[in-house]
Amino acid sequence: MRDLGPILRAMLRNKTGAILIAIQIAVTMTIIVNAVFIIQQRNELMARESGLDEANSFYLTSVGFADDYNPQNTTQEDLLALRALPGVVDAIQTNAVPMSGSGWSMGLQTQPGEEFDGTGVAVYMVDEHGLNTLDVELIAGRNFNQQEIRWREPAARTWPDVIIITRDMAEALFPESAIEEVVGKTVYINDDQPINIIGIIDKLQAPWVGWGSVERAMLSPEQTLFNSANYLIRTKPGQRNSLMPQIEEMLANSNKGRIIRDLTTIEDTRERSYRRHSAMIKILLIVVLTLTLVTAAGIVGLSSFTVNKRRKQIGTRRALGATKGDILRYFMLENLLISSMGIALGLALTLGLNMVLVNNFEMQRLDWYYLPFGMAVLWLLGQLAVLGPASRAAAIPPAVATRSV
Amino acid sequence: MLKMQHISKVFRTDLVATHALRDFCLEVAEGEFISVTGPSGSGKTTFLNIAGLLETFDQGQYFLDDEDISHLSDNARSRLRNEKIGFIFQSFNLIPDLNLFDNVDVPLRYRKMPASERKQRIETSLETVCLASRSKHLPSQLSGGQQQRVAIARALAGQPRFLLADEPTGNLDSAMAASVLDLLKEINAAGTTIIMVTHDPVLAEQTDRQIYVRDGQISNIASTGQLAEARLVSGA
Structure with missing residues (x-):
């Protein structure tokens, strides 16, 4: 120096x-x-983790077009067939897929009334197989049972009586409460319709990766009666790629009144979203x-x-x-x-x-x-x-x- | 203090080998003021470079204060140059962006000397060459003679055992040259050994001993008295 x-x-x-x-x-x-x-x-x-078993999951869309197309029967038959397939861990019908960019959102509030603001939440409509198919962990409370699952008409405005929410959503709704204490609490949807929280899951991302509250999600125990439905399928490790064309063919052949399209892996969805x-x-x-x-x-x-x-x-x-x-x-x-x-x-x-x-x-x-x-x-x-x-x-x-x- | 024995230096290219020095032998005693003259390409500068440890040689031995410098590392040669040798160059070689004080400071900084001692030495050296009042000036603000005085001050500041001057008056007019030579004589009178390479026979005559180099060898050595005598004989 x-x-x-x-x-x-x-x-x-x-x-x-x-x-x-x-x-x-x-x-x-x-x-x-x-x-x-x-x-x-x-x-x-x-x-950021989506919460899904990304490497072994994929989804597809079933679109009914025939005059006699029956969404309820088709869904029941499809899910039975899918869950019975060797190599499939589980399958659900759902209204949305994490990271896909398309889905539903609602607001949940802890007190009824229009004057209170709701906390935004992504809505996933699933049945009692939802937790297993999504590969999410239940950290408090319980899963849905079969009797709680309802069929949702396209024009329906009401909601089921129970929901499961993510930890992030629980903390947003009840910042002062321990996670276990949130189970059993009542929240309100559509300003004043009460819903009971029966379970908390660790993590599940919303469909929109750019949303600031991407980890606020809720599972609603219902299946849609729409002509168009998504099936999310989780396979055993290493079997996804071989099962995808097999399942596509099986579903297409099982009901000629609908078409199967948008067969997509979660990994591709992640890549496209980001x-x-x-x-x-x-x-x-x-x-x-x-x-x-x-x-x-x-x-x-x-x-x-x-x-x-x-x-x-x-x-x-x-x-x-x-x-x-x-x-x-x-x-x-x-x-x-x-x-x-x-x-x-x-x-x-x-x-x-x-x-x-x-x-x-x-x-x-x-x-x-x-x-x-x-x-x-x-x-x-x-x-x-x-x-x-x-x-x-x-x-x-x-x-x-x-x-x- | 300086002893060269059978020094040879060859510059080689792909095509030719040039013998710059051949079997060059010279001894310089402490306190001497000697001049080295000779035609261009005779080996004067090569001798100066080897004497000043600026260049290595191919054969022979070189003792500086009885120390054989033939096998010294580059760093050791740098240290020795810094401690024992002062250089005065034909084109002064001052650093244009540094003022006179910083220019004289250059060799002292490489000696890792305390700042207070450096300051004192710089001031004394600049006083010796009568430029103390201009220590904050840049070299470009001085005349050629003054710049050479700064170069001398830089050489003196290190209190070297001997000074090597390479055509020190080559770029100066006669009045400035005389003044620089007078200064060198004063420095020599104070005990510093000086070896001066020059083209100028008049300048050479004013030193204690004149060495004439031709084709890389010493062809003649004469003392000032002998030269004067020779000129008298020739005049007669």
Whole structure:
């Protein structure tokens, strides 16, 4: 560090190159830190568990079109056949599938009356096989029994008397109560229709991955009497792919008054739901990588130019007693100073950009540890980029000092 | 203090091998002021580079204060240069972005000397060359003669055992050259050994001993008295 003062003073007399590189470092840090933060957030979003046995589950849609199509009989026959198939763990008819982007939502409130706001919740209509098919864990209370399952007409506005909700929903409705205490409590739907909570499950995501309350869901004990119905099927490990075409064919053949379509795995659904996030991550990674390379190239370029310009000076320093290590350290230290100036400016710009993103794009505030991370990356980048030119400088022989050109 | 025995240096390219020094032998005693002259390409600068540990040699032995420097590492040679040798270059070789104080400070910083001692030495050196009042000036704000004085101050600050001067007046007009030479004489009178490479025979004559180099070898050594005598004979 003994060269710090002279380097600073010399730099102040030759500001342009250093300032340009410092600005480049500041901009790079601003973009890299915010981009990495966004990537990390998106990754966390994508890593959230749906609650399902994703690797072994798929769903399909049965659409009745014949005049004599009977949704109730068809559903009963289909479920009997599906559950009896070797390799199938369980199957249900459901109005919606987690992460699929399409589903129902309602509001539940703890007190009756229009004046009270409801807490939004995703609704899954399932029978007593719901828990097993969805692979969710009952952490309090009980499952539905067969007698509680009702058939829902398309125009129905009423709801069953009992529901099962997720832990997240229980905590949202009754933040002061322990999970076990929520079982047995009454909540209200459609402002004043009472429903008794009979069970709490650990986790089940809503169909909408972008919803802020994605883990608030309820299971309603009913099956729909609509011409169009979804079947969610859970298979034994490793048997999903072979069962999918088999089941499609079986259902299509069992009832010629309907068609089977949209055969989709949960894994594909997840991939499709998060495709925008994946694309964003890829674009940001390319931006981060490109900026990093451009900045590194800028540092290498400036350092190489400086080394070539100062060959005589370096030879003179060597003649006056500088070791190769002294020359190497000189250029590394010079870069450290330029990087530090850029990083100081970059800190302010990083926080500024984050504030803009928070205010305009509903992003979260940057976690503090991203700043030291960004600083360390830029310092390291600078030092690595300058290492080559600095090594070339250190290799300049002291005899250069006595050469006339 | 400086003893070279049968030093050889060959510069090789793919096509040719140039013998810059051949079987070069020289001893310089403490307190001497010697000049090295010779035509271009004779090996003067190679001698200076080897004497100043700026370059290695292929054969022979070189003792500096009785220490054989033939097998020293690059770092050890750097340290030795820093502690024992002061350099004065033809084109001054000052660092343009540093003021005079920082320029004189350069070799002292590599010696890891305390700041207070460095400051004192820099001030004394700049006073010796009569430039103490301009310590905050940049080299570009000085005349050529003044810049060479700064270079001398930089060499003196390290209190070297000997000074190596490479054409120290080559870029100066005659008045400035005379002033620089007077300064070198004063420094020599104070006890510092000086080896000066020069083209100028008039300048060479003012040193204790003149060494004439031709084709990488010493072809003649004469003392100032002998040269004067020779000129008298020739004039007669």
